[in-house]
Amino acid sequence: xxxxxxxxxxxxxxxxxxxxxxxxxxxxxxxxxxxxxxxxxxxxxxxxxxxxxxxxxxxxxxxxxxxxxxxxxxxxxxxxxxxxxxxxxxxxxxxxxxxxxxxxxxxxxxxxxxxxxxxxxxxxxxxxxxxxxxxxxxxxxxxxxxxxxxxxxxxxxxxxxxxxxxxxxxxxxxxxxxxxxxxxxxxxxxxxxxxxxxxxxxxxxxxxxxxxxxxxxxxxxxxxxxxxxxxxxxxxxxxxxxxxxxxxxxxxxxxxxxxxxxxxxxxxxxxxxxxxxxxxxxxxxxxxxxxxxxxxxxxxxxxxxxxxxxxxxxxxxxxxxxxxxxxxxxxxxxxxxxxxxxxxxxxxxxxxxxxxxxxx
Numbered sequence: 001x002x003x004x005x006x007x008x009x010x011x012x013x014x015x016x017x018x019x020x021x022x023x024x025x026x027x028x029x030x031x032x033x034x035x036x037x038x039x040x041x042x043x044x045x046x047x048x049x050x051x052x053x054x055x056x057x058x059x060x061x062x063x064x065x066x067x068x069x070x071x072x073x074x075x076x077x078x079x080x081x082x083x084x085x086x087x088x089x090x091x092x093x094x095x096x097x098x099x100x101x102x103x104x105x106x107x108x109x110x111x112x113x114x115x116x117x118x119x120x121x122x123x124x125x126x127x128x129x130x131x132x133x134x135x136x137x138x139x140x141x142x143x144x145x146x147x148x149x150x151x152x153x154x155x156x157x158x159x160x161x162x163x164x165x166x167x168x169x170x171x172x173x174x175x176x177x178x179x180x181x182x183x184x185x186x187x188x189x190x191x192x193x194x195x196x197x198x199x200x201x202x203x204x205x206x207x208x209x210x211x212x213x214x215x216x217x218x219x220x221x222x223x224x225x226x227x228x229x230x231x232x233x234x235x236x237x238x239x240x241x242x243x244x245x246x247x248x249x250x251x252x253x254x255x256x257x258x259x260x261x262x263x264x265x266x267x268x269x270x271x272x273x274x275x276x277x278x279x280x281x282x283x284x285x286x287x288x289x290x291x292x293x294x295x296x297x298x299x300x301x302x303x304x305x306x307x308x309x310x311x312x313x314x315x316x317x318x319x320x321x322x323x324x325x326x327x328x329x330x331x332x333x334x335x336x337x338x339x340x341x342x343x344x345x346x347x348x349x350x351x352x353x354x355x356x357x358x359x360x
Contacts, residue, residue: 010125015065017115018108022058025111026051032103039092039356040100042334049083053140054104060136061108061129068128080140084147094145101137108133155328162325170221178214182207220244231271234259238292241275245282250289257296261355269333270294270301270353273326277305277349280323285309285347296355301335303351311341326351 018025030051033041041047056079063070087097112129189203231237235255242251259267274292281290287309294303323339326349330337335353 007125011065011068011128014112014125014129015062018058018062018065021111021115022055025058025107026054028107028111029054029100029103032107033100036099036103038096038100038103040087040096042092046086049079049086050100052079053083057104057133057136057140058108061132064132064135065128068132080143081147084144085151087144087148094148097141097144101141105133105137155332159325167221170217175214175217175221178210178217181210182214185210231264231267234267234271234294237271238274238278242278242290242292245278246290247282249282249287251291253292255294255296257294257301259296261296261298262301266301266333266353266355269329270303270351273329273337273351274303274305276326277351281305281307281309281347285311287346299355301351301353301355303353305349305351306346308346311343311345311347313343314339314341 030041030047033050040050087094109130112126185203185207189200189207192203193200235253238253238255242253262270274294278290278292281287285307287307290305290307292303292305294301323337327337330351330353333353335351338350338352339347340350341347
């Protein structure tokens with residue numbers, strides 16, 4: 001038997017051993033990920049995805065060992081998309097995926113060194129295993145990274161679309177309406193000025209009020225547009241926000257705990273979630289009072305946004321885009337949003353966000 005035949009036979013033998021020991025290898029990889037506290041194993045579904053991904057890669061390596069000339073595709077695209085979306089939603093950084101790939105690489109090569117007779121394992125066959133394993137990992141990391149970025153861009157686009165729609169509605173419902181009312185009042189005052197100057201002046205005063213309301217709406221929209229994801233202090237930012245938005249509505253903001261436990265990203269997202277909850281309350285509930293409370297503990301942030309407005313029946317009122325945006329922002333931080341409301345009683349929005357230390 002020639003050297004090439006011997007090498008081919010050895011590759012086939014390694015492929016068989018690899019498939020027979022695949023479950024043991026998968027368990028070793030998961031154990032190692034747990035040992036290094038990988039955030040990929042944050043929940044059972046994420047662990048299932050990781051194991052399925054590892055199993056597919058080992059199958060790739062076995063197929064290429066049997067036939068080095070085989071052309072493999074991109075693998076299970078549905079699984080890759082599922083993993084990319086899940087990690088993007090959970091804000092698992094791509095470096096965690098690279099670390100997971102390194103775990104599989106190390107565990108597989110360690111298994112190869114322990115399982116096969118080193119004297120029989122030629123340098124070429126060893127390099128073949130390394131090359132096939134690296135190629136499979138690289139393909140999947142490349143595809144998953146592209147889908148990860150695509151998912152995040154989709155979320156950004158959706159939020160921007162929602163925000164543009166909200167601004168368009170504000171311009172139409174408030175600013176355009178205010179300008180229309182102003183024009184009507186001024187035209188009315190011009191028609192009746194000669195016959196009833198006093199009534200005409202009342203119309204002019206009403207026009208002035210409408211213009212002031214429109215200008216206030218424009219000022220609020222400009223204030224929203226100025227927000228650039230740079231909240232330094234939640235309490236100060238929310239007090240300033242309510243001073244702009246609340247008008248005559250009584251309001252209070254209480255923030256307890258150490259904000260230094262929050263990353264800049266978490267602080268900004270919490271601000272945006274609370275802002276949306278306040279906007280909904282002030283726009284739709286006609287409250288006399290709104291209250292915000294945020295408690296920051298070592299491992300979690302809890303926030304409540306309550307109002308004493310008209311309320312609604314959650315079973316009969318369809319959720320709007322604003323609630324969907326709040327829920328999605330919370331999910332991206334690994335948290336949740338819950339809403340309780342009763343007609344004529346008011347509404348309470350509760351936010352829970354876990355806080356992970358860097359070592360976790």
